[in-house]
Amino acid sequence: MTRLKPRIAAITLSAILTAGGALLATTAAQAATDPVPAGYLLPGAGQLTTTACSDVTAWFYSAKIRGWVYTCGTGDFDPTPYDPYNTVHPITANRIWFHGNPDGTGWSKCYDLSQGSYLNVAPPQKYPHDLLISDSTAAC
Numbered sequence: 273m274t275r276l277k278p279r280i281a282a283i284t285l286s287a288i289l290t291a292g293g294a295l296l297a298t299t300a301a302q303a304a305t306d307p308v309p310a311g312y313l314l315p316g317a318g319q320l321t322t323t324a325c326s327d328v329t330a331w332f333y334s335a336k337i338r339g340w341v342y343t344c345g346t347g348d349f350d351p352t353p354y355d356p357y358n359t360v361h362p363i364t365a366n367r368i369w370f371h372g373n374p375d376g377t378g379w380s381k382c383y384d385l386s387q388g389s390y391l392n393v394a395p396p397q398k399y400p401h402d403l404l405i406s407d408s409t410a411a412c
Contacts, residue, residue: 370400382412
């Protein structure tokens with residue numbers, strides 16, 4: 273009986289890893305083919321809402337909710353409810369800034385369409401405390 277326990281655990285772990293791998297592959301495939309995924313709006317007030325808008329400026333893949341959040345228009349947004357972020361998907365030519373501090377100071381990282389349509393986010397930028405969609409359409 274004791275010899276079966278490690279084998280069952282190995283089969284269960286294998287099944288979990290296989291399912292997880294399929295989930296990751298599906299997420300990556302969806303991100304590569306779906307330019308306007310379903311997601312949550314990131315308003316300036318930082319409140320979770322599913323209200324749609326007609327002026328989507330960017331999509332962000334949130335590892336916390338394993339889904340997409342997005343911004344409408346330009347201005348400051350509170351990204352902290354959904355961090356960490358793995359992917360930035362610019363929709364318009366506006367610059368997208370991640371900042372280390374809520375007041376826009378500290379480290380910063382700029383993303384724009386000239387860098388690609390699906391951009392990987394590297395640490396520490398996965399955890400921004402401010403997200404600014406700039407009025408500027410110049411490349412970063």
